[in-house]
Amino acid sequence: MKKTHSMRTNSAKTAELPNDVQALKQLLLKVEESARAANEKLAEREATVTKQKTHIRYLEEIVKLFKANKFGKSSEKSPDQTELFDEVETEGGDSEGSWVAEAVESEENSEPETVPATKAKAGRKPIPKEYPRIIIEHDVPEDEQRCSCGCEKQHIGDEVSEQLDIVPAVIQVLQHRRKKYVCKNCEGQIQTASLPAQPIPKSNASPGLLAYIATAKYQDALPLYRIENILSRLNIHLPRNTQANWMIKSSELLQxxxxxxNDQLLESGYVHMDETPVQVLKEPGKKAESKSYMWVRKTGDPNKKESIVLFDYASSRKADVVKTLLPDFQGYLQTDDYAGYNHLDTIKGVHHLGCFAHARRKFVEAQKVAPSKKGATSKADMAVSLIQKLYAIENKIKDFSPDKRLATRQKESAPQLEKLKSWLDKxxxxxxxxxKTGMALSYLAKNWNKLTLYVEDERLNIDNNTVENAIRPFAIGRKNWMFSNSQKGAKASAMLYSIIETAKSNDLNPHAYLQLLFTKMPQVKSIEEYEQLLPWNAKELLAKKV
Known part of the structure; x- marks a missing residue:
C-alpha cells in the first residue's frame, strides 16, 4: 500500500514538470544553483565550526598553561624525558610516528658520551683563614690533672674546634683633623692642611658607607627604607632620600x-644583549604606571679574561635604543627574537645569533598543555629531547680547549642539528x-639560521642565558623596591648595577671594589689611572688592601 502511495506521489511530481525542454533546463539550473548555494553555506558553517574548535583548543591551552605556571613546577627539566619515546607520535595522527621511532633509535645509538657532573663534597667547609681568631682556652680541672697513680699529667697538645661568630656592624666615625699653622711673629695668614678629595664633597658619607649602601641595595636587593631601619637600630639616622641622593652622586663619580x-665591550667582537621592564614614576610625557626598560649587554668571549656587564636605562624598547647602545658595532651579537634587533641583520659585519633556551622554553610550554595520554609522545616531547642532546654536547665540551671545542661541535652538534631540522620540516x-606546539615549531623554523650559527665558532654560546643570569639580580631587586622615582634614580641604578655585576663576573668582592673606587676615583687625574681601576687591574690593589 505504501509503495503504491509513493508511486502516485512521484507520478504527481513528474506531472508538474514542464513539457517544454527549455523550461525544463531552466528549472534544473535553478535546482543546481540552489544545491550549490546550500553546499557553500554548509561548507562555510563547517569552516566556522572548525575555526571555533581550534580557537577553543587554543583557549584551553592558555588556561592549562596558566594553571601549570601558577601551580606546577617552575623547572623546565622533565624527570621522565629518558622514558618518553616508547610510543609513536600522537598529535599528528599520521605515519610520522614510525619515523620518530627510527630517529630516536638512531639517536640513542650515536649519542655522545656526557661527562658526569662532579658532586660537591658534603660536610662542613673550613672557615677562611683570613678572619681573625679569638683564642678561648679550656683547661682540665686541677683535681683531674693528677693521675690516679699520683703523678702529675703532662700537657701534650690541644684539641682545636672552631665556631663562626658574627659581631653586628661596627659603626665608626672617621674624624679628619687638618693641622693648622700660622706664623706667630708676623701673624700672617693661617695655613690649613688640605682634605683629600672625597667621593661626595661636603658630605659625611665615607667611601665605606657609600659602598655599604650600594651593595645592600643593588646586590642584596634591600630597599633604602629597610637600610634606614637597619641603621636606626644602631642609633644612626640616615633618611632614605639622603641615601638616594648619595647613590645618584656616586653613580656620577663612576661615569x-x-x-x-663600554669602549672595551664594543671592541670585544661578541656581545650578549637583552632588556627587562622597569617602572619610573616621574618620567616626562609618560604615566607613572607605564613601562620603561633596563637594557643589559655582556661580553661573551670565554677566551678573554675581561668580563663586562653593562646596564643602561631607556624610556622605551624601540630599535633606536639598540642603535644608540651599539654604535658601529662589528662582530657577533646574541639576543632573543625581539623585533627591535632585526635591523642588525642588514648591517654588514654584524652576525646575529639566536637563543636555543628560548626555543626550548616554548616547547616546554607546549609540553604542559599537550594532551595527557599514558605512554604517548608529543611533538613537544620530541623537540625537548632533541634540543637536550645539543645541551649535553655543550656541557661536555665547556672545559675543552678552543680547537677541540670547535672540532667536537662540527663532529657531534652539526649532525644533531641536521636531525632536528629534518624532524622540524616534517x-x-x-x-x-x-x-603552543605550532607556535614553538614556527619560532624554531623562523630563527633556524640564527640558532645554528654557534657551531661555526668555538667562542659562541648556544643560548643567551649568560646575560639573562646577569639580569636576575636586577629582577630580584625590582620585586623589593618595585620602581625608581625619577630618571636620575633609574640611571644611577643602571650605573651601580653595571659596576657591581662586572665586579662579580671578574670574581671581585663588590663591596671591597666599590670602596676602592670611591676612595681612589676622586683623586684620579688621567686615563691611565682610571684604567688601573678596571676590575681585572684592581685585583692587585685589593689584594694589598686585604
Missing amino acids: PLYNLL SLVTTLPKG
Whole structure:
C-alpha cells in the first residue's frame, strides 16, 4: 500500500514538470544553483565550526598553561624525558610516528658520551683563614690533672674546634683633623692642611658607607627604607632620600670608568644583549604606571679574561635604543627574537645569533598543555629531547680547549642539528600553526639560521642565558623596591648595577671594589689611572688592601 502511495506521489511530481525542454533546463539550473548555494553555506558553517574548535583548543591551552605556571613546577627539566619515546607520535595522527621511532633509535645509538657532573663534597667547609681568631682556652680541672697513680699529667697538645661568630656592624666615625699653622711673629695668614678629595664633597658619607649602601641595595636587593631601619637600630639616622641622593652622586663619580668599560665591550667582537621592564614614576610625557626598560649587554668571549656587564636605562624598547647602545658595532651579537634587533641583520659585519633556551622554553610550554595520554609522545616531547642532546654536547665540551671545542661541535652538534631540522620540516606540515606546539615549531623554523650559527665558532654560546643570569639580580631587586622615582634614580641604578655585576663576573668582592673606587676615583687625574681601576687591574690593589 505504501509503495503504491509513493508511486502516485512521484507520478504527481513528474506531472508538474514542464513539457517544454527549455523550461525544463531552466528549472534544473535553478535546482543546481540552489544545491550549490546550500553546499557553500554548509561548507562555510563547517569552516566556522572548525575555526571555533581550534580557537577553543587554543583557549584551553592558555588556561592549562596558566594553571601549570601558577601551580606546577617552575623547572623546565622533565624527570621522565629518558622514558618518553616508547610510543609513536600522537598529535599528528599520521605515519610520522614510525619515523620518530627510527630517529630516536638512531639517536640513542650515536649519542655522545656526557661527562658526569662532579658532586660537591658534603660536610662542613673550613672557615677562611683570613678572619681573625679569638683564642678561648679550656683547661682540665686541677683535681683531674693528677693521675690516679699520683703523678702529675703532662700537657701534650690541644684539641682545636672552631665556631663562626658574627659581631653586628661596627659603626665608626672617621674624624679628619687638618693641622693648622700660622706664623706667630708676623701673624700672617693661617695655613690649613688640605682634605683629600672625597667621593661626595661636603658630605659625611665615607667611601665605606657609600659602598655599604650600594651593595645592600643593588646586590642584596634591600630597599633604602629597610637600610634606614637597619641603621636606626644602631642609633644612626640616615633618611632614605639622603641615601638616594648619595647613590645618584656616586653613580656620577663612576661615569669615566663606565665609559672605559663600554669602549672595551664594543671592541670585544661578541656581545650578549637583552632588556627587562622597569617602572619610573616621574618620567616626562609618560604615566607613572607605564613601562620603561633596563637594557643589559655582556661580553661573551670565554677566551678573554675581561668580563663586562653593562646596564643602561631607556624610556622605551624601540630599535633606536639598540642603535644608540651599539654604535658601529662589528662582530657577533646574541639576543632573543625581539623585533627591535632585526635591523642588525642588514648591517654588514654584524652576525646575529639566536637563543636555543628560548626555543626550548616554548616547547616546554607546549609540553604542559599537550594532551595527557599514558605512554604517548608529543611533538613537544620530541623537540625537548632533541634540543637536550645539543645541551649535553655543550656541557661536555665547556672545559675543552678552543680547537677541540670547535672540532667536537662540527663532529657531534652539526649532525644533531641536521636531525632536528629534518624532524622540524616534517612536523611543520602536520601541525596546526595556532597552538603552543605550532607556535614553538614556527619560532624554531623562523630563527633556524640564527640558532645554528654557534657551531661555526668555538667562542659562541648556544643560548643567551649568560646575560639573562646577569639580569636576575636586577629582577630580584625590582620585586623589593618595585620602581625608581625619577630618571636620575633609574640611571644611577643602571650605573651601580653595571659596576657591581662586572665586579662579580671578574670574581671581585663588590663591596671591597666599590670602596676602592670611591676612595681612589676622586683623586684620579688621567686615563691611565682610571684604567688601573678596571676590575681585572684592581685585583692587585685589593689584594694589598686585604
